Amino acid sequence: MELDFKSLALKWQKNWTDTQAYKVEIQPGKPKYYVLDMFPYPSGAGLHVGHPLGYIASDIVARYKRMNGFNVLHPMGYDSFGLPAEQYAIQTGQHPAKTTEQNVKRYREQMDQLGFSFDWSRSVQTSDPGYYKWTQWIFKRFFNAYYDTKLLKARDISDLISQFESEGNVNVEAYTEYNEFFTATDWKAFSASDKENILQHYRLAYLSDVWVNWCPTLGTVLANDEVVNGTSVRGGHPVEQKKMRQWSMRIKAYAERLLEGLNNIDWSDSIKDQQKNWIGKSEGALISFEMAEANLPAIQVFSTRPDTIFGVSFLVLAPENPIVEILTPPECKASVLQYQKEVSLKSERERLTEIKNQTGVFTGAYVIHPFSKEKVPVWIGDYVLANYGTGAVMAVPAGDQRDYDFAMKFNLPIPSIFENCDLTQGAVVDKKAILCNASFLDGLTYAEATPKVLDALEKIGQGIRKINYRLRDAVFSRQRYWGEPFPVYYDLEIPRLVEDRDLPVELPKIDAFLPTEEGEPPLARAQKTDWNVHLGDRMEFNTMPGWAGSSWYFLRYLDPKCEEGLASKESMDYWKNVDLYIGGNEHATGHLLYARFWTKFLCDLGIVPFDEPFKKLINQGMILGRSSYVYRLKAKNTFVSHGLKEAHECFPVHVDIALVENDLLNLEGFKNWLPEYKNAEFILEPNGTYVCGYEVEKMSKSKFNVQTPDELVEKYGADTLRMYEMFLGPIEQSKPWDIKGITGVHGFLKKFWRLYHSNGVFGLSEETPTSEEWRVLHKTIKKVREDIDRFSLNTVVSSMMIAVNELTDLKCNKKQILTDLNLLLAPYAPYITAEIWEKIAGKNTLINDAKFPEFDESYLVESTFSYPISFNGKMRFTVELDLSLDIKEIEKLILNMEETKKWLDGKVPKKMIIVPGRIVNVVI
RNA sequence: GCGGAUGUGGUGAAAUUGGUAGACACGCUAGACUUAGGAUCUAGUGCCGAGAGGUAUGCGGGUUCGAGUCCCUCCAUCCGCACCA
Structure with a gap:
């Protein structure tokens, strides 16, 4: 029987539904493992091949953990409130609930095809009143x-x-x-x-x-x-x-x-840094400058460099700062108002793009320096942001480049406060610079001066230590x-x-x-x-933002029908937080921060028993599209093949990737694709083919490079697609989508299937395996286990290929070997392995609950090792030597070999590095 | 400007603690079997060289018996943040 993946898929999808194969319940005493995917917004376009990448990875881990004795919670749902459905509703009048329902149905079909082990009985939708009741409750x-x-x-x-x-x-x-x-x-x-x-x-x-x-x-x-x-x-x-x-x-x-909390979770440095950056902690001082004019409130500034206070030559306030109105004397009102108006007319975008071009105006007011008691002018300028710190800065042109630029532009003094510094080119930002002209801080550096000046400020009651965060409510x-x-x-x-x-x-x-x-x-x-x-x-007429429902959905999965709370206490105590969370890194400072915030809050109230939602996070890389191009001659309906395009004057045009296979264009298909190509002519390669060019770009309809999983599942089956997406490379890495290699994985599955079938008939031998066969199996068990444990999911595919190649060469059809081999592949290829398992173990058990093979070291013990022999670090030849030999014996054997003498070329070795079981290096 | 990630054949990549660079797969070349092949199988395939051999992991240095891996300088690409005081 040839591998018929289509009927296998239908058979097992039905079986899994009928037997509720993926439904899980609390099992006290059994260890739990919670694997979660970031739930999707169900868009009208359906899933493209980039979406399932993470779902496949999480499904492999879920199945693997389950076969290792864990009670695995692996749910899926929909973040179903959102703008596109509403925009569509505005255009068509169709209620967004209706659109959403259709899209959800389509997503579900696509995911079912791919053989995911989701417990759909736990599915949630954020737009379901039964769900958002609890969002409101929170x-x-x-x-x-x-x-x-x-x-x-x-x-x-x-x-x-x-x-x-x-x-x-x-x-x-x-x-x-x-x-x-x-x-x-x-x-x-x-x-x-x-x-x-x-x-x-x-x-x-x-x-x-x-x-x-x-x-x-x-x-x-x-x-x-x-x-x-x-x-x-x-x-x-x-x-x-x-x-x-x-x-x-x-x-x-x-x-x-x-x-x-970031210190206690296993997330990538890049996401942690993005969150740190977003929170933006900075330590410094809140310093108050009394107004020169009596009866006016003091101006508070935030500074991370209070040590440079003796370099202050002016203050700058944000134009929007409400205090500006109070402190501006009548004679300056007009120019200040005029300036404020100009700034307010600028959009956020303009302010961002004109970043280098500082503007500002003098308010006419003065403050008193807390130590020198000198009068310091107060300006307003748009380089000071209203919503950071206090919306006011003490300007130290000698120590801050922005202040320096502002001083240069408006011809303000730049008092020197560092020893031996050159202030003609710019500010001195080196924290090791030594202060001078700074009263009691003379001769000190940043680190020494800061505590001293803070103490002094606190003593006179004009400053306090302060930590500031960039994060906004x-x-x-x-x-x-x-x-x-x-x-x-x-x-x-x-x-x-x-x-x-x-x-x-x-x-x-x-x-x-x-x-x-x-x-x-x-x-x-x-x-x-x-x-x-x-x-x-x-x-209330407002509605909640998109991140409301997604900030706690991982809790609802624990007990989705619970009427008494977000989830029962029992379910939260058992399942706890997510052990592995997989999703894109576009949520670095949105969803992932909000979900942590809500979890901490709910933990404070004693509602949930943990304060971080996601223990380990993996960000799957983006899958980029691989667009195909044809080259059209200028002003003609003639297309020249990629190899010949240099010889013609032509320009590239996107062509639908459905018409291209292995970069070869389907000429008839192309002519029928769009009416304007009906009479297209081609200049072909010498071998009569049309070769397309390609470009790696974002997947989009307009580039005709969108690949949906559906066509590939139809053509090669879900097992092939699952394995291929993993085979592409490390899960975290972005990579171009290219179906060129998919035939290799498909071929592997056929070869795998053939191990279990001869002349189309299933049959395994009861014979005792050879030591070589055992060795291949256990080498693979070791590698597969280690690799899945460290989420190196691509290399598992390679190891399985190697195992199948080697067992095919050994003509192995031994039941003892192939039963375990099938189990090893089960997390990756659920359909084909379920079918083989049924043939081996009968209809009464499911492979999902079978025990994942254990590695036994004793099968890998070797008595000899093929030593690479290097001379000055360059490998020259290998020698098979007994592993029982000690260093002296190895040295003697090597030195007496003809090959060695050739490479020594009459010289005497200075040194021999011998690492038993590893390498020999002869230093000449 | 700041922070992070990544640079290895024609392509996707592998090399977990420094120890035979390029496993595995695609593609390509040649061949076998076939009415046919997008089936299957065999051999070859980093680059230079007829060969011996040389050379090779973004560039340049360093540490080491030995570096893709560790350290320093620089370059490129991608991502995030950005007058954050």
């Missing part, structure tokens, strides 16, 4: 929590309120930017609305007026990680800064723990329809939570998926009766 916990900066954890807001009631906020240790003080009496006198406004400064989910990334085309705000170079990641639409009342999450409170609302509604309603514009028992607040029916005429989000279109829950004056 939001409520954030709203009802504040961060205790002493205990370093989130606590219930009621604890904070009791403290306000008993002693006001003077001694409160809570994370906030709120800097006004009130007493218990004050608190009791506040109105409900005042109280809530204050609490909003402490809650971990809060409302505030913030500058947001507003994307007019999409009609919504975007998170910082959703904006690149001033345009939206999705769609590339322009983004502008706008001040709006928005929900945010107080992620800044967790900055230090998010940074610290995450905006949590979107002005869209297709997202989670908030469990929030308003009474006189005071936000109130919907009771747990009334959740979920479901998405109401609306007449169009567009903003209202007043510019309110689409949910404002819903009538009172359209809501399943409607309280107070109105419901």
Whole structure:
């Protein structure tokens, strides 16, 4: 019987469904292993070959772990809220739920084909009310929590309120930017609305007026990680800064723990660095400069170089800094306002592109230097950012290049504060430079001067040590329809939570998926009766962002039907966090940071028993497309083959890769592809073929280089595709997709199949294997185990090929060998191995639960070794020697050989390096 | 500018602790078997050289008996961040 992978696939897909082969339950006492893929957004285009790369890898590990006695949790679901379905709804009126359902169905079919061992009974969709009920439930916990900066954890807001009631906020240790003080009496006198406004400064989910990334085309705000170079990641639409009342999450409170936690997880340096960078911790001082004019508040600046304070020759504030208005004297008002207006008209993008061209204007105000007591002018300039630090810097032109440039441009003094320095070319940024003209800091370096100046500042009460983070609070609302509604309603514009028992607040029916005429989000279109829950004056009209549902989905898989909580305590205690997480690195500072944040928060509240969601992370590389080109003669419908194109004046044109195999063009197919090529003519290679050129590019429809898994599964079967995707190279590496090599893997599977069949009939011999056969098997077991354990999934394929080649050469059809060989391949090629297993073991067991072969060292013991003999490090010949020989004996044997004498060429060896079982090196 | 990753045949790559560089596969060359092959099998295939041999892991140095692997300098490509005080 020839290998018929199509009927095998149908047979085993049905079998696995009928027997619920991949359904798992808690098994106390059995070790667990949780393997997770980043769940996909189900787009209309379906999966292309890049998507399954990670799924195949995780499936191999899942199957391997299962065969090694682990209870493996391997679920899959859909991040099904998102912009494309809504954009499609706007264009066509089709409800996004409908589109989503169709796309999910298509994804499921594609994934089923590939033979994944997902437990689909645990699948979740973020847009399912049964799921987002719990997303809302979590939001409520954030709203009802504040961060205790002493205990370093989130606590219930009621604890904070009791403290306000008993002693006001003077001694409160809570994370906030709120800097006004009130007493218990004050608190009791506040109105409900005042109280809530204050609490909003402490809650971990809060409302505030913030500058947001507003994307007019999409009609919504975007998170910082959703904006690149001033345009939206999705769609590339322009983004502008706008001040709006928005929900945010107080992620800044967790900055230090998010940074610290990176030390305890097994993620790549690149992702950890990206997160570190994003959090952007810097240590320094908060220094206050008193205004020269009485009755004006001091200006606070943040500096990481307080040691250079004697080099301050001016201060610069961000143009948006609200204090500017207060300190600007009347005579400068006009020029300051004029400048502020100019800056505000510039888009984020313009400010970024004009980075080198600093602008600014003098405010007319002066501050007093804390030590020298000299007057220092205050400027505003757009190189100072409003939302970093305090939005103000002390400028030290001698020690900071940006300050230096600003000083040069506006002709401000550049006082020298370092010994023997040249300030004509630029600032001195070397931290080893020795300070001078710096009063009590003279003769010191950065490291010595910093603690000294900090102590001095603290003593005079004009500065404190301060750690600053670049990380900003995450905006949590979107002005869209297709997202989670908030469990929030308003009474006189005071936000109130919907009771747990009334959740979920479901998405109401609306007449169009567009903003209202007043510019309110689409949910404002819903009538009172359209809501399943409607309280107070109105419901919240915003919806949650895409990252809401994806920040906790790995928890829901533990117990997806749970009605009492996110998941039962039992399931969380058993399955715990994800042992292996596989996905693309585009989520480095978005999803992966938010999921860590939510997990830490839920851990603080005692809801989950761990504080990092993903113990090990592997980022699969991107699969790039390999486009094919034909070369069209100028102004003609004639195409010249790649090998001859230099001799003609021609230009490259993309051609559909479906018409090209091994770079050879299917000429008839090409003519029928597009009407304009109907009468195409060709200039062929001497051997009569048309060879196409190629280019490695991103996969996209317009380049005709998109490869879906479907065609390949149809042509070669899922086992081949799975093995081939792994065979391409290391999982983390980006690589071009090229189907050229797929025939090699397909050939391997046929050869593998032939080991078990002679003349088309299945049959294995009961004979005792030879020692050579045992050696091949155990060498392979060792290699396969070691390689899967270190996620080197590509080399496993090679080792299996070698084993099959060697066993074929040995004409091995021994049951004892081939049973184990089949088990070794099972994680990679589930269909073919299931079929062979059935023939070996019968219908009553599944290969999925069979024991993965154990390695036995005794089969690999050799008595001789083929020594490479080198002269001065260059390998010249090899000699088979007994491994029992000692160094002296080896030396003697080697020196007496004819070959050795030839290479010694009469000289006497200076030294012999002999590593038994490894190498011999003769030094001449 | 800062940070990270990667550089090995015509191609994808392998070489886990420094120890026979290029395993495995594609492609290519020649051959066998076939009505046919996108089936199967055999032999060859880094480069130079008829051969002996020489040479070779981005460039240049270094450490070592021995370096793709360790150290230093530089170059290229990709990714991330970027007036972050």
